[in-house]
Amino acid sequence: MNQAAGDIIQLISSAPSLGHQPGMESIVAPYGQLPRVIRGRASLLDELTDAVLRPHPHPRVHVLHGIGGSGKTTVALEVARRAQTSMPVWWVSAAGADTLSSGMRQLALALGADIEQIQLAWSGQASASDLVWSLLDARTDHWLLVVDNADDSQLLAPAHGRVAGGTGWIRHPRSARGTLLVTRRSRDPRLWGTWAELRLVDQLSPEDGAQVLLDLVGATAGSESDAQALATDLQGLPLALRLAGAYLRESVTQPPWPGTSPVRSFAAYQRTLRSRFTLLDTTPPGQYEDRTQQELITRTWELSLDLLHAQGKDQPRPLLRLLAHLADAPIPFVLLLDPAILSDSPEVGPITFEQLHRALTSLADLALIDMTTRPDPNPDNPLAYTLSLHALVRATNREHPQVVARRPEYLDVLGASMHKVTDALDPDEPAAWPAWQFLAPHASSLLELLATSVDIDRETARELSRAAQGSADYFGALGMYERAETEYRAVLDVQRLVIGEDHPDTLSTRHNLAYTLRDRGMLEAAETEYRDVLAVRRRVLGEEHAKTLVTRNQLARVYREQGRYEEAEEEFRNVLAAQRLTLGEQNLDTLITRSNLASMYFVSRKLDEAEAEYRDILATERRALGEDHLESLVTHGNLARVLAEQGRFDQAEAEYRDVLSAETRVLGDEHPDTLTTRHNLAATLAAQGRQAQARKEFQAVLEARERLLGPDHPNTRQTGTALALLAAPPDEPV
Structure with a gap:
């Protein structure tokens, strides 16, 4: 690992607040996104607040719908703020499958689900x-659940079912006493059946839109009537009003350089x-299609980028277009935006850390x-700093004709960036x-995005x-x-298309897929996948290639877990003979x-043979790899397990304590091993009847x-079960 990668790991490792419950989404409402004043929503907010605070038999599900940028999330946030006391x-985001699943898992924990x-x-x-x-319905108190950005109906419905059936999320x-508040763009009454109330979050009136502009800019940009005229052209769309207000707030500080004409007023912006935007003159008010709304947002942020260009800032535009290719999730920009990679790109051009920070700050200043x-x-800690884009800003940038035409170049930059970062991060x-x-x-x-691109x-x-x-390995x-x-499987679809079925990367992914299928208990599917990979590796690499032998080894592990012990043992012996011949006795694959x-001796209850073999392997590993090598420590632990199984608990305890001392020194006291x-x-302590000590260890x-792996990891569940099975500890000193 290079120094830069080591620095990344060191910084991240020292950030315990970001390491808790990996993969979990916060389910706290993001109240910091609320504007100082909310205009034009008083009646809707009062009605929703009353529906939440007072027990009503029907309805208990309220769907806030409206075009993108209409302020649905703001309305939901304000209702949540009023209800929180x-x-x-x-608050659960349904912007993607990952965020919805992680948020609901975190909600289950908050509701008291066990591991x-x-x-x-x-x-x-x-x-x-x-x-x-089941946990929500069991509550006897008032509660509010907000599901935000629920635009993908397939994520909300159960498999092979419909949302209206009421058996999905x-x-x-x-x-x-319970209320569900959902925000989404589409109305579609057929989706919800009869048990949800649909509430339109419409565009603001010219008067309310003008107040939004005046809140952001003040009276220096013109009169209230001018603000109303601009708000009318912006169709009362809160996102467009916010972008325009941020533009005018920024433009008042722009010097009148020769040859420039700063736009400083509502009238000039209009x-x-x-x-x-000629559609403003040709489309009657109230009859705008979604395409028109998106084009309006495009023109609005293009004006903001033009302002930055007039200020001599050309890098924000390509940066925004680059960021639009990323997911609807927080972007760790300190990790992903490497000036060295960006500078090599014709899309961004030469840029320093300072220039990158200024460009991002400029984009933030303009909302x-x-x-x-x-x-x-x-x-x-680089993970403490993130940025996000409004979904409509992301969508309009991503589908801009100039961006679509240059998509391969943008993906090239992001591919290099992702590779540099993830290559340094071991998912295990x-x-x-x-x-x-x-x-x-x-x-x-x-x-x-890559899979849908024409030129890959x-x-x-x-x-x-x-x-x-790597992300699959992480999951x-x-x-x-x-x-x-x-x-x-998504990775395989791309690899098969671009690099072919027989490419080493494709085979590696299939090998890892088989490993996952085995972990899921899908042993027949895992066996099939391993056999397919093995056939290709035999044909492409040869019978005795190291990777071919690794696949044979893993296939034998599937046999073992299927209870096919004779086949497993025979294959392990055959693989071992080939590895000894081609790789040598002290090669790591051979030792594994x-x-x-x-382990076959162990499961076959041939404990004396297992002990002898583990002792011999351990001696070889210590000579070849060193006493503190990870494989040496794993084998030492396996030896201790055999001793415990033989009932030699005092010796097993001594061996475990030796392993624990070495692992604590080498790996740290909270490494998974x-x-x-x-x-x-x-x-082992529990088996000796020392239950109070065992309980203390299991609890720790x-x-x-729970802190490092998450409460739903199999290892966490294993320890929780062991602790629960312990009888009440006798009165013995700990």
């Missing part, structure tokens, strides 16, 4: 939506907008992006998980595929096997296969695993 309020329930639901073995709604609360600094004890390493939490949605979004660059495809594969490390499988073969050893030590491991 009287009841629990939860085993969550693991079953989010591994696909039970219904996650049933779990959440959106349901009618059984209690008159004239300029009309010269760019084109929102920059957020998250609370963190370490101000040097908890220290890297906070970064993956932010990066995974963008890796998926970029891969999806081979190197860009490889870089983005590897980043997306697998968290125990989110179903999500990992989905990501692997020896450990797998030793360290926690595994501590869990096994606790089990459980707290650490």
Whole structure:
């Protein structure tokens, strides 16, 4: 790992506030996004607040619909703010599959679901939506749940069902004390059935729109009548009004350079907008289509970018277009926007860190992006700094004709950026998980864009595929096997199209997919996938190539888990013989296969043979790799497990304590391997009847695993179950 990568890991590792509950979305309403004054929504806000605060039998589901940029989220936020002192309020974003799933999982935790329930639901073995709604319906107090940006109906409905059926994420609360508030663009009464009330969040009147402009700019930009005229042309769209107000607030500070004509007033902005947007003159008020609204927003932010150009700032425009290719999720711009990579791009051109910061600040000043600094004890943590785009600003930029024409170039820049960052982050390493939490949605979004592009660059495809594969590995490390499988299959679709079925990267992804299928308990599917990969690797690489032998080793592990012990042992022996011949006795792959073969002795209850083999492997690993190498420590732990299984608990405890001491020194006291050893030590203490000590150890491991791995990780669930099964501790000193 290079120094830069090490620095990234060091900074992220020192940020515990971002490392808790990896992959979880906050379910606290983002009240900081509220404007100082909300104009033109008094009646709607009062009606919704009354519906939330007072128990009404019907309806308990309110759908706020309206065109993009109409202020639906602002209305929902204000209702949530008013309700928060009287009841629990939860906020879940449905902008994408990841954010919706993570938010609902966090909600289940907040509602009191135990670790085993969550693991079953989010591994696909039970219904996650049933779990959440059973907990909501069981509450006896008032509560409010907001599901924001619920535009994708397929995410809301159950598999092979409809939203109106009320069995997906959106349901009618059984209690008159619960309220569900949903924001989305489309009205579509057929989607909701009869149990939801649809409420239009319409454009603002000219009078209210003028007040929004005056709130932002003040009277220096012109009269109230001028503001009303501009608000009319902006169709009372709050997002457009915000962009125009931010523009005028910025333009008043622009010097009157020779050859420039600063737009400083409502009237001047209106004239300029009309010269760019002829549809304003030809479409009757109230009859604008979505395309017209999007074009209006495009013209508005283009005027803002023109202002920056007039100020000599040319880099914000390509930066905004670049950012529009990322997902509807917080963007960790300190990690992703590397001036060295941007400078090599013809889209952005030479740029320094200082220039990059100024360009982003300029975009934020004009309300084109929102920059957020998250609370963190370490101000040097790059993940504390994120930015976001309004969904409509993202969409209009992403689909701008000039951007579509240059999409391969933008994807090339982002591919290089993603590759540089993710290549330094081991998805299996908890220290890297906070970064993956932010990066995974963008890796998926970029891969999806790449898959729909006409002109796909081979190197860009490889870089983005590897980043997306890393995110799949991350989901697998968290125990989110179903999500990992989905990501692997998306990566495979691109790899097969661009680099071919037989490419090493494609085979690596298929190999990891098979690993995930095995973890999901889908052993037949895993076997099929491993056999297919093995056939290609035998043909392309040869029978005794190292990767071919690794696949054979993993296939034998599937046999073992299927209970086909004779086949597994025979294959482990065959692989081991080939590895000894081609790789040598002290090669890491050879030693791993020896450990797998030793495990066959263990499951076959040949404990003496298992002990002898593990001792011999451990001696070889210590000579070849060193006492503190990870594989040496794993084998040492396996030896301790055999001793415990033989009933030699005193010896097992001593070995576990030796392993624990080494792992704490080498890996740290909260590394997953360290926690595994501590869990096994606790089990050994329990087997000796020292239950108070065992309970103390299990509790410490459980707290650490919940914090580092998340409460729904299989290892966390294992420790929670072990703790629950312990009898009440006798009165013994701890």
